[in-house]
Every structure is written in structure tokens, then in C-alpha cells.
Amino acid sequence: MDHRRSAEEEHMGGWQAMTPRPGGACVATLPAGREIVIPPGGCTGWHFHRVRLDAVVLAGTLTRVLHDRTVEVHPAGTTFVEPAGIGHIHLGHNLGTEPVVLHVTPVLPAGTPFAIPTPAPAGVPRALCGQHAR
Template identity: 45%
Template sequence: MNTVRGLVTVVVSVTAAVASSLGSAATASASPSVGVDARILSQATVDGHDYITKEITIAPGGTTGWHWHPGRIFGVVRSGTLTHNFADCSIDGVYSAGAPITEGSGADHVHVGRNLGFEPVVMWVLYIDDAGAPLAVDAPNPGCPFE
């Protein structure tokens, strides 16, 4: 019995160490968000889909970091000005207060949101995902001279 318990302990320890090192390697190349605060306004799961509304604030000089979304995204800029770039470094939009914003779904829609202004960007964003799916997946900077 002690041999089995010892073997289980070793297997669990090795699995945790491998998972930890894989997690570290995956996030090491991701570009981090800077100056971003998010709070959940509402959340519900209906018919296998999560509906999550967040208020996202990006401080002046802040960035969301490069990422993509598995699900659908709809939002509105409440204040400030958001600059949105695609992975080819092009600006696909500059969104001021009152402007709606939506983003493509999937790993082929890597993007970054940046606050190049002097006041915080505040957005309300609705995420529609398969139940339990992440709202966003971090990605490395694709080679743009900015974050």
C-alpha cells in the first residue's frame, strides 16, 4: 500500500512540474497587458453559452497585450480613445467615446488595444463564448514595434 501511495505521489509531482513548466513557457512569449483593469458587470450561462459583460479600463499609455478571442465580442467605448491594431501592425480602428467595436473570433484574429491618449479608456464589452471557454487567449507580439 505504501509503495502505491509513493508511486502516486511521484506521478502527481512529476505531472505538476511538467504542467508548470509548460505553462511558464507558453506565457513567457505572450505580451502582457499593462494598465488594464476589468470587472464583471453581469454573467450568465444559457444553452451552453457564457454571456459575460465586463467594464474594461485602460490607463493612459496602457495596452491589452496581444491576444485573440475564441468567441464573439461586442463592445462600446464609454470614454477615452482606443487604438486597435491587427497582427500586421496596421491600425484597424481608432474608437472614441460612443463608438461600437467588435472583434473577429479565432487565432487568425490576433490584435492589441492601446490607449495612446491622456485619459482612461473605459469600455463595456459583451463576450459570448462556449460555456467554460476562455474570454481571451494571450499571443506574442507578432513583430510590431509597439505593444
Template identity: 50%
Template sequence: MRKPITVLAAAALAAVLLPATASATPGSGVAGTILAQKTIGHTDYTLREITVQPGGYTGWHFHDGTLYAYVKAGTLTHNLADCSIDGIFGAGRAFTEKPNQVHIGRNLGSTPLVLEVLYVLPAGSPLSEDAPNPGCGF
């Protein structure tokens, strides 16, 4: 009798204390290739090419540092956590993403979106961190 109660108590405690992963919003139709990486001091520099297929999106996320991006092909629709569009960037355009700013990138066009992205992050940081959908209808 003691063992089932212990198992139930442990499961209940884990449900309360462990972070939920169901709130993450994974991307769809996105592929990335790392072109170059270098760590200098306490900063990681990663150059990556990202392709988003028509109708694809990155999922809601943020970065621990600044990103510098260039649109090689297609058009990026970039939304912030308040659901506003803070930019529509076509081929030949460049833009930056601020640290810790929750956003999503979407390809609403009919051709693949290709981005060249330089990540400038604190050493050891992931390229991006998942964030829950803030309630936007897309």
C-alpha cells in the first residue's frame, strides 16, 4: 500500500515542479545549415542559412543575443509577441533581432524564403529558445 502512494506523490510533485513542454510552438517547413562557427572570448558567432518553405514558420521563440539577418530570397513576415507585424522583409533586405524579444518568422509567399543569419550570443547559449504562442491567431 505504501508503494502506490509514494509513486502517486512523486508523480504529483513532478507535475507541479517540472516545466511543461507542451507550450512550446515548434516550427514547420524550416531547415537550417550552419555555415561557420567561432567563439571569441565570451561570445559565440554562428553563421547559418535558414530556408522556410511556403506556408512555413519558425515557431514562437527568442534569442539570448542579437541576430543580424539578410534575406537572400523570398519574403519574411516577422511578428512580435503582441501579434503586430514589425517587418516584412523581401530579398535584399537586412534586419536585426533584439535579445530576449519573443517573435515568429513566417513565409506567407509562394516561394522558399532563404535567410543568412549571424547569431551573436553569449558563449554556450542555444541558437534559439522556444516560447509559447502569446495568443496570436496564427
């Protein structure tokens, strides 16, 4: 089963943290969560999350624009936290030439939307993300 999820999917997906192997051995895998793939040139759109997210950048480089216009760049191998709530609106860009692959570990009940779309914060220039700026 392929656990990759696109940035456009709205619902939580996940898998087990340990994979049993014959003979009782276990092989460590990523903790239960969701994998998000953002293609080169892609943008998540402005959104926020209802719960805290812990994220690991597995491939590519993610550029995040936060609600206060702060820009954070996260290359492969780095981690970051996205706090919960409408006070933490943000978007993610893939400004590189390879897909950005993120693994995020939110705790959501089944069927709960993963992200809540929202208009851009006041004063953010349209050029930040012409595809999603409002």
C-alpha cells in the first residue's frame, strides 16, 4: 500500500510505527502520521491546523511563510512544529526542483479535516503565492 498523500488531501491517513517481521523482529518505521508531497513550484495555500503538528522534511526544501510574514526554510533532514489555531496561519512553498516530502504527526480523530483553508493574513503581498493569495 502506498502511504504517500498529496497536499490537497483533506483527511488524515496513517500507518503503524513498528512493522512486524517473521520471527518476531520489528523494524522501526516512521511514527503514525501522514506523508505530504508538494511538487516543484507547488504551494499549500494559506491554512491552519486544529492540533499541533510535528513535521520532518524527508526530501526537498520547504519554504514556509508564517502569519507574521516570517519566512522559514527547512531542508531535508530538519524538523519543525506547527502550533495549533487560527493565530498560526501559514503556507508552504516548494521553490526547488525536486518534490518536498514531509512526514507530519498530528493527533486527529478519524474524519477530522487535516487543515482549515483561510484567507491570507492582512498585509501579505499577493506575490508571496499568487496561486493562493486573496
